[in-house]
Amino acid sequence: MSVLQRLFGFHGGVKPDYHKDASTSLPIAVAPTPTFLVIPLHQSIGGPPRPLVKAGERVLKGQRIGGADGNASSAVHASASGTVVAVEMRLMPHTSGLSAMCVVIETDGRDEWVANQPFDYRSATPTQIRDYLRDAGVVGLGGAVFPTYLKLNAGKQGKLDTLVLNGAECEPFITCDDVLMRERAAAILKGAAIMREMLAAGKVLIGIEDNKPEAIAAMEAAARAANAAAADAAIEVVAVPTRYPAGGAKKLIRVLTGIEVPHGERSTDYGVQCFNVGTAYAIHEAIELGRPLISRIVTVAGNVKQARNYEVLFGTPMQDLIALCDKLPDSDRVIMGGPMMGLLMPGEDVPVVKATNCVLVGSKKLFPPPPPEMPCIRCGECAKACPADLQPFEMYWFSRAKIFGKAQEYNLFDCIECGCCAYVCPSRIPLVDYYRFAKSEIWAREVEKEAADVARERYEFRLLREEREKQEKAAKLAAKTAAGREKAAAAVAEAAKPAATPEEEAKKALIAAALERARAEKSLVHPENTADLTPEQQAEVSAIEARRAEIREMAKPQLRQDD
Amino acid sequence: MTEQDNERIVNNSPYFLQPASVQSVMLRVLLALLPGIAVYVWFFGAAVLVQIVLASITALAAEAVMLKLRGKPLMMFLGDGSALVTAWLIALTFPPIAPWWLTVIGVLAAIVVAKHLYGGLGQNPFNPAMVAFALMIVAYPSLMSQWPAVGFTDFLPQWNAIFGDRQLDAITMATPLDALRTALHTADARATVAGVLGSDASFGNIGGKGWEWVAAGYFLGGIYLLQQRIITWHMPAAFLATLFVISGGFAMYDPTRFVGPSFHLFTGGAMLGAFFIVTDPVSGCTTPRGKLIFAAGIALLTWVIRTFGAYPDGIAFAVLLMNIAAPLIDMYTQPPVFGHKTRGGGAR
Numbered sequence: 001m002s003v004l005q006r007l008f009g010f011h012g013g014v015k016p017d018y019h020k021d022a023s024t025s026l027p028i029a030v031a032p033t034p035t036f037l038v039i040p041l042h043q044s045i046g047g048p049p050r051p052l053v054k055a056g057e058r059v060l061k062g063q064r065i066g067g068a069d070g071n072a073s074s075a076v077h078a079s080a081s082g083t084v085v086a087v088e089m090r091l092m093p094h095t096s097g098l099s100a101m102c103v104v105i106e107t108d109g110r111d112e113w114v115a116n117q118p119f120d121y122r123s124a125t126p127t128q129i130r131d132y133l134r135d136a137g138v139v140g141l142g143g144a145v146f147p148t149y150l151k152l153n154a155g156k157q158g159k160l161d162t163l164v165l166n167g168a169e170c171e172p173f174i175t176c177d178d179v180l181m182r183e184r185a186a187a188i189l190k191g192a193a194i195m196r197e198m199l200a201a202g203k204v205l206i207g208i209e210d211n212k213p214e215a216i217a218a219m220e221a222a223a224r225a226a227n228a229a230a231a232d233a234a235i236e237v238v239a240v241p242t243r244y245p246a247g248g249a250k251k252l253i254r255v256l257t258g259i260e261v262p263h264g265e266r267s268t269d270y271g272v273q274c275f276n277v278g279t280a281y282a283i284h285e286a287i288e289l290g291r292p293l294i295s296r297i298v299t300v301a302g303n304v305k306q307a308r309n310y311e312v313l314f315g316t317p318m319q320d321l322i323a324l325c326d327k328l329p330d331s332d333r334v335i336m337g338g339p340m341m342g343l344l345m346p347g348e349d350v351p352v353v354k355a356t357n358c359v360l361v362g363s364k365k366l367f368p369p370p371p372p373e374m375p376c377i378r379c380g381e382c383a384k385a386c387p388a389d390l391q392p393f394e395m396y397w398f399s400r401a402k403i404f405g406k407a408q409e410y411n412l413f414d415c416i417e418c419g420c421c422a423y424v425c426p427s428r429i430p431l432v433d434y435y436r437f438a439k440s441e442i443w444a445r446e447v448e449k450e451a452a453d454v455a456r457e458r459y460e461f462r463l464l465r466e467e468r469e470k471q472e473k474a475a476k477l478a479a480k481t482a483a484g485r486e487k488a489a490a491a492v493a494e495a496a497k498p499a500a501t502p503e504e505e506a507k508k509a510l511i512a513a514a515l516e517r518a519r520a521e522k523s524l525v526h527p528e529n530t531a532d533l534t535p536e537q538q539a540e541v542s543a544i545e546a547r548r549a550e551i552r553e554m555a556k557p558q559l560r561q562d563d
Numbered sequence: 564m565t566e567q568d569n570e571r572i573v574n575n576s577p578y579f580l581q582p583a584s585v586q587s588v589m590l591r592v593l594l595a596l597l598p599g600i601a602v603y604v605w606f607f608g609a610a611v612l613v614q615i616v617l618a619s620i621t622a623l624a625a626e627a628v629m630l631k632l633r634g635k636p637l638m639m640f641l642g643d644g645s646a647l648v649t650a651w652l653i654a655l656t657f658p659p660i661a662p663w664w665l666t667v668i669g670v671l672a673a674i675v676v677a678k679h680l681y682g683g684l685g686q687n688p689f690n691p692a693m694v695a696f697a698l699m700i701v702a703y704p705s706l707m708s709q710w711p712a713v714g715f716t717d718f719l720p721q722w723n724a725i726f727g728d729r730q731l732d733a734i735t736m737a738t739p740l741d742a743l744r745t746a747l748h749t750a751d752a753r754a755t756v757a758g759v760l761g762s763d764a765s766f767g768n769i770g771g772k773g774w775e776w777v778a779a780g781y782f783l784g785g786i787y788l789l790q791q792r793i794i795t796w797h798m799p800a801a802f803l804a805t806l807f808v809i810s811g812g813f814a815m816y817d818p819t820r821f822v823g824p825s826f827h828l829f830t831g832g833a834m835l836g837a838f839f840i841v842t843d844p845v846s847g848c849t850t851p852r853g854k855l856i857f858a859a860g861i862a863l864l865t866w867v868i869r870t871f872g873a874y875p876d877g878i879a880f881a882v883l884l885m886n887i888a889a890p891l892i893d894m895y896t897q898p899p900v901f902g903h904k905t906r907g908g909g910a911r
Contacts, residue, residue, distance in 0.1 A: 011901070016579065095574065172579075250902065262902035339578040367578040372639055374585050375685035379844045380795070381583070388901040391849065394893075411900045419577035426583040427685075433575050 008258040010251050012387040013243040014420045016172050016340070018211060023175045023299050023307035028183055030311045031298075031324065033080045037105045037315030038090050038351040039065065044139040045146045046072030053103060057084045062114045062292050065103045068134050074147040075137040079294040079313035082107035093318070093336050093353055097346035105315070116290035126152075126198060129287075136286040137293040137354075142166055142177075142249070142276030143337060145355045148283065151275065152198045155268030159200035162257055164274040165192055167208040167215060168240060168247030171338030174358040176297040177277050179309045181208065181215035184281060185222035189235060191280035193226070194287055196234070199273055203234045206277070207252045210239040244340060245387055245418040249274040263414045278357075298352055300324065302361035303331045312352045318359050319348035327361055335360040339367065340419040374427035382421035382431060388414045392421035396431050399438035404445070407438050415439075464550065472543075585684075588793055589644025592839070595787045596651055599780035599835065603655070606773035608716035610659035613725055614666055615651055621670040622650035629679035645684050649673050652692035652839060656832055656879070657699070658710050660724040660734065665706055669695035689886045690846045696879040708875060712736035713773040739774060739830045741875040743822060755819035760826075778834035785838025797854035798847070799837040803828060805862035813870075827866065831876040836861070840878065846886045853889070853896040860885045 042048035049066030053059055059078040066076035082105045090102040121129050130149035138148045154160055165188070169177040181188065192204050206223070208216050220237045227233035240246055240255050250261050253272050261267045267274060278296060285291045294314055298321065301307035305326035312321060318334060335342040336356055352359070382392035390411055398407035415435050422431040604611050626646040630637050653669050673691035681687045700707040711721060711734050720734050737745065747756070788794045806827050813821035827833060832840070841847065841858050848857035861881045868877020 014581070016581070254901075260902045263900075265902075335576075335578060337576075339576070341576045342578070343576070344574055344578075362578060370580050371584065372636070374639070374643065375683065377585060377588075377645075377685045377845050378849055379588065379793075380849050383849065384792075384795075389898055390900055391897065393849070410897075411903070414900050414902070417576075422580065423577050424581050424583065426585050426588050428580060428584070430575065432577070436575070 008255055010254050010387055011389050012385050012420060013245060014385050014423050015243055019173045020175050023301045023309055024178060026308045028179050028297060028309045028311055031316060031321055033107050033313060034316050034320050035107060037079055037107060039076060039103045039315035040092060040353055041066040041076055041101045043076055043145060043354045044074045046074060049073055049076055051087050053084045055084050055086050059084055059105060060112050060114045062294055072147055072150060074139050075135045077137055077292045077294050078105055079315050080107045081110055081112040091346060091350055093345055093350040095344045118290045119287045121194060121287050129198060133286060138282045138286050139354050140276055141278035141282060141296055143355055143357055148279055151273060154199045155266060160268060160273055161202050161271035163196050163199055163201035163204045164253055164256055164272060165206040165277050165280055166247060166249060166252050166274055167206055167277040168252055170209060170244040170247035171340055173301040173360055174299050174338050176299045176309055176357050178212045178215045180281060180297050181277055182218045185218040187284045188277050188280045189222050189226045190288060191284035194283055195275060205256045206237045207240045207256050209242040209246055211242040248416060251387055298356055299358040303328045303363040303366050304361050314353055316352045317349050318352060321359050322348060322361060330363045331361045332364060333362040335362055370428045373429050376427055376429060379426060381424045381426060385420040385424045387418060387420060388416060390415060392431055396434050399434040404438055404442050412438055585643045589648050591791055591793055592648050593651060595784035598783045599777055602780035603777045606713055607659050607711050608721050609718050610721035610725060614654040614659055617663055617666050618650035618654040618670050619647055621667050622646040622674050625671055625674040629675060646674060649691045653695050655835060656696050660709060660711050660721050661706060663725050665699060665703060669699045672698050685845055687845055690843045690882050693879040693882045697883055700874060708741055709735045710738045738875060740869060744875055756822045775829040778829045781834040781838060788838060794842040797851055798842045798858040801855040801858035802837045802841050802862045805859040806833060806866060809863060809866050832878045836878045840882060848889045848892050850893055850896040850898055853892045856892050857885050857889055
């Protein structure tokens, strides 16, 4: 069925050695539950969840231990039953070597689940399903760990043309999606069906690089079965040419549909949404089996005796995994992810998290230190390899010279840091490092500028307020003195005037009564509360209006910065 | 770029790199020059090889001194091969029987001034070999125009011309471009292209005698560079096509005054220029459209200088003029970035 699908190319890309066979010879194994699980609370893009448990508390497998906090947050759960021994800062699986809040659980080996209630999504509103998935901790498992519930939104049109499932898996060494597709194809498609319903997507395209024939065959068989069972044959498996980074979401969308989603825009506005196959599997598990996301498939590969894929509980220390595969003695580093975009780990004791698709053991032999950096000769190899159609050497010159404005003009922020440019550079320039540096400098400056802007606005507002208060005080004072003078004058006049005659009194009463009637009629016609205000009230209202307008005026530049 | 960098540990992705180096690029460029050199030696004598050796030694020595003065790691840069490429291009564009000091001064101008005073490898705004050629042809126009006669390959007189007693009458001959220009520009108003080409021994079947085969050798090397993906098709194609179209157009307009495209393409430095000089990445354009404009501009200027100028071959001046324009051309020919395209699938 893939023959009929027209494919689109994308510019650039590289073909590194894939090293995938080593870890696909054996089926997925379940990694043993460790004695201590260290579960970071913040495992996805968005706000860090707030801890829901305290030290000493007993938790069940699948119990929520971190609650989603704020708009783009996602829950985390206990991966096994046991006792919380600490909620404390622990080393994170990140190159920075920074620590973050983790829930440490001493497991009891009983593996007691919380009650697994399948979620009846058909009778739930889309908001309810999204809330459920947020609380089930489902996030994108392709590596970006973006909360999935935020992406299950059909965008402006309320429906999509295409739901893309990403099984390309273009990074060398990593095979977790490959084996998942081989072994659990039907479950992936069940998850995809739920996504398709939520997004009202016309068809489902599953993109898989053509170096995974077994996965393609398994998915095609499952797709045939699913299509036969459904009213429409909407699911199609498409073999895409093997070229890194074909698995980048925007590249895969381009290859499958020809649509180029611009940087900073939502693909749903172009009628497409893309999910990793692992995410589809997680959705199936969460909704149809009532299991929150507590484990994932992790490839352990590189400088080990037997590379393999494991189903790993989040919080399992990487060293436990590596021990299962027999690390070779000359190993000198652990990388989370692949060799093109992976992160160097600060140690082996960091936990496996939702973003961990691969634990890659490195050595000097496997990843030899590059020869010394030479000057750029503008040979253009990087531009040929760049999948974002950038001019990497120009960005390099400007990043290196710290002319960040120019680097941005050359679309620095369209760079996805895929590493193709550095991979092909004959001068061995660590180009991506320069871009990371430039981006972080620009971000830091923007934060500084924003802080300065806020401070300036506050200061100006204070000046304005002080000025206004001064004027108001002066006006009040003037009014007071004017009223006093008037009163005095009136008292003088009163004393001087002869007493009013009874006729005059009666006339006055008549006029007052007529006025009263007229006012009553008026208030019937205009029932607003602002209709018959005293002049003082009227003045107050207009003052408030003026202030509001002022504030709106001041808020304007801020709004513009936000977009 | 200190010595410690030799043990650079990669802390950030990507962790593995494609085996490629500046050195391997430069060495393959040298390799690609070999067929052209072989034919050149066959027709014009071993003096060519003497010039290559002379230029190479001078270039490496100058490079070493400059690196030392600039405090750069010596072996790393000396081994990159870029100085050798410059030296070879100078040796191949200068007359094979040029006196030794002419070549030495040319190489020094290229390496010391055009390359290192501008910041060394990758920093030079002008093509160093063409700086050397332009400088020397302005300073020593007659020495730069004395070429050995085709087929006169006796080594001793050539050696003497380079290092000692220059008795040139017996061994030199005007180059085809020079002969044609002189004949058409000077006194005899009745001289026609056909007449000149028929009368002079320096003209061959399609280009200059011997020259056409040297050009074929360079063409072969150029195909190798394309196959190795060291250069892209843009520059050679744009250069040769523009030279072809413009010379062909004028030859059709007035065949008595303007010589046709085959002559332009197969004499002088056209083929060497198309694949080895115009394509210098450092001083040229880098965007695909920019490369086309850059190379077409060089071809146009080359034809203008050859046809109306005072110098027999105009490639060096044309390259230098376009080098000045390269950053501007690049600025205005930036390719659309992924997702920024207005046409195609991205637009909705």
